[in-house]
Amino acid sequence: xxxxxxxxxxxxxxxxxxxxxxxxxxxxxxxxxxxxxxxxxxxxxxxxxxxxxxxxxxxxxxxxxxxxxxxxxxxxxxxxxxxxxxxxxxxxxxxxxxxxxxxxxxxxxxxxx
Amino acid sequence: xxxxxxxxxxxxxxxxxxxxxxxxxxxxxxxxxxxxxxxxxxxxxxxxxxxxxxxxxxxxxxxxxxxxxxxxxxxxxxxxxxxxxxxxxxxxxxxxxxxxxxxxxxxxx
Numbered sequence: 167x168x169x170x171x172x173x174x175x176x177x178x179x180x181x182x183x184x185x186x187x188x189x190x191x192x193x194x195x196x197x198x199x200x201x202x203x204x205x206x207x208x209x210x211x212x213x214x215x216x217x218x219x220x221x222x223x224x225x226x227x228x229x230x231x232x233x234x235x236x237x238x239x240x241x242x243x244x245x246x247x248x249x250x251x252x253x254x255x256x257x258x259x260x261x262x263x264x265x266x267x268x269x270x271x272x273x274x275x276x277x278x279x
Numbered sequence: 280x281x282x283x284x285x286x287x288x289x290x291x292x293x294x295x296x297x298x299x300x301x302x303x304x305x306x307x308x309x310x311x312x313x314x315x316x317x318x319x320x321x322x323x324x325x326x327x328x329x330x331x332x333x334x335x336x337x338x339x340x341x342x343x344x345x346x347x348x349x350x351x352x353x354x355x356x357x358x359x360x361x362x363x364x365x366x367x368x369x370x371x372x373x374x375x376x377x378x379x380x381x382x383x384x385x386x387x388x
Contacts, residue, residue, distance in 0.1 A: 199376070209365065211376040222374035257322060265310050265329070265369065270322040 170195075170260050171240075172271035179248050180279050187274045190240040191260030198241045199268065200226075200233060203255040215241060248278045282306045283368050285379035292386050298353040300382045302366030309371040311349050313340050316363040316381070325351070325364075356386045 171190040179185050191198050200212040211225040215235040226233065230248075235241040245252055255275050259268040283304045292298050304311070313325040326333050326340040328349065333340050337356075342349040353360055366379040 201376070201378075208380040209367070209376075209378040211378070214374040224373065224375060255320060259322075259324075264374075265327075267327045268312065268314075268324045270314075270324065272321050275320075 170258060170269050170271035172256075172258055172274050174274060175272065176275045176277070178277045178279060181249055182247050185245040185248050185252070185276055185278075187243040187245075187256050187258075187276070188240045189243070189258035189260075189271055191258075192262075192269050195260035195262050195269070197261045197264060197266075198235050199259045199261075200241070200243050201257045201259070203257065203273075205254065209257070212243070245276075248276075250278050252276060253278045281380070282377035283366055283379040285364075285366050285382050287382060288380065289383045290385070292356050292384070294357060294386055294388050296356050296386075298356050298360075298384065298386075300351045300364050300366075300384070302349045302351070302379055304347050304349075304366075304368040304377070306368055306377060307371045308368045310369040311342050312367040312369065312376075313349075313351050314365040314367060316365060318362070322365075353384075356384075358386045358388050361385050 173188050196217045198215045201209045203209050213226045213233045214222040230246045232244045255273045257273045259270045261268050286301050311328045315323045315325050328342045337354045339352040363381040363383050365381045368377045
């Protein structure tokens with residue numbers, strides 16, 4: 167049973183480009199969380215999704231950021247028109263049910279030039 | 280004021296010492312998580328608690344719901360325990376997670 171898979175591991179984008187980060191949860195897990203860790207800062211919650219539904223996006227910036235978790239395929243965190251301040255490590259975690267132990271991916275390190 | 284406060288921020292211990300990391304939170308929670316982040320950046324979930332105490336190997340986590348406080352203990356510490364330990368509160372009014380800033384632990388041989 168593979169763990170939570172995130173790709174790419176590293177992503178470099180120029181200002182104004184789009185970044186797409188993928189997260190494949192563990193098999194059987196229908197709950198996905200996205201977190202961001204800015205340089206020298208702690209983790210921050212961004213969004214919580216269940217299959218095909220955004221349950222809580224209160225931690226997500228209102229503009230340029232979106233997330234989805236389609237019926238088939240990985241969860242996608244999309245950042246449009248990236249800026250330098252978006253440079254961070256983006257982690258996703260999955261769980262089989264709410265209030266269950268989380269399983270984390272290895273993260274995607276986004277660097278905006 | 281942060282919703283989750285951890286102490287100490289940094290901790291250096293000799294191998295074999297007993298270690299305690301503390302976490303206080305101000306929000307209502309459905310669960311409290313302890314995470315371990317290694318220097319390479321990977322994050323592992325150590326415990327999820329909603330009451331009482333849990334033990335896994337040399338690690339013990341406790342929570343006092345009334346006092347809104349949790350502790351992570353490491354017995355017989357080892358250099359491989361060196362990592363950042365993060366406390367995370369899963370809010371019971373929505374699905375927000377609130378994270379502590381982490382405790383950086385270094386265990387010296």
